[in-house]
Amino acid sequence: MSELSAYDAVILAGGRASRMGGVDKAALGLGGRSLLARVTDAVRDARQVVLVGPEQPGVRVDVVTREDPPGSGPVAGIGAALPYVTAPVTVVLAADLPFLGWNQVRQLREALERGPEVALAVDDRGRDQLLLAAWRTAALRSRVEALGDLTGVAVRRLLTGVEVDRLALERAPDGPPPWFDCDTEQDLRAAERWT
Numbered sequence: 001m002s003e004l005s006a007y008d009a010v011i012l013a014g015g016r017a018s019r020m021g022g023v024d025k026a027a028l029g030l031g032g033r034s035l036l037a038r039v040t041d042a043v044r045d046a047r048q049v050v051l052v053g054p055e056q057p058g059v060r061v062d063v064v065t066r067e068d069p070p071g072s073g074p075v076a077g078i079g080a081a082l083p084y085v086t087a088p089v090t091v092v093l094a095a096d097l098p099f100l101g102w103n104q105v106r107q108l109r110e111a112l113e114r115g116p117e118v119a120l121a122v123d124d125r126g127r128d129q130l131l132l133a134a135w136r137t138a139a140l141r142s143r144v145e146a147l148g149d150l151t152g153v154a155v156r157r158l159l160t161g162v163e164v165d166r167l168a169l170e171r172a173p174d175g176p177p178p179w180f181d182c183d184t185e186q187d188l189r190a191a192e193r194w195t
Contacts, residue, residue: 006089011094012077012078012095012131013052031192038099053095075150088138090136092133094181099177114165119166120167121133121178122167129179
């Protein structure tokens with residue numbers, strides 16, 4: 001297989017975590033490591049990692065930024081990260097995906113090489129996982145600019161008018177799904193059972 005395009009990773013960690021009492025979800029521990037540290041492992045070959053949210057000591061990121069105003073949503077977070085993105089491909093991830101691996105990120109990047117503007121993961125039911133995607137950076141910039149005010153904008157609106165490749169990511173038969181996210185205390189307990 002030919003070499004894949006270079007990519008930057010944008011990790012969104014600035015959410016309110018209202019279903020978890022407002023804690024910094026990215027800093028929550030799982031198997032002795034923070035959720036954010038687990039996600040950064042999955043993008044260890046990124047040219048740079050842009051974190052949108054609070055900095056976490058000991059976790060490798062290249063740029064830390066925040067959406068303005070803080071808590072204004074993931075699209076605003078993507079908008080805050082894009083000025084730092086220079087690679088032709090941008091991988092956009094939530095910070096609470098503890099079972100995402102490097103190989104699944106590579107799968108998304110490989111799908112992008114086939115021509116769509118965005119390759120995004122779908123779960124077992126075929127539902128889009130909007131914060132588990134690889135974008136052509138130019139297409140992502142264009143969509144963000146077209147939206148104007150990004151406060152509270154639904155992530156799904158980024159997909160309007162772009163060619164999307166949806167794919168089921170590889171996973172071990174009895175293993176946790178790579179799209180599993182920790183939105184609630186119950187999710188975190190379920191994740192602990194898998195580690």
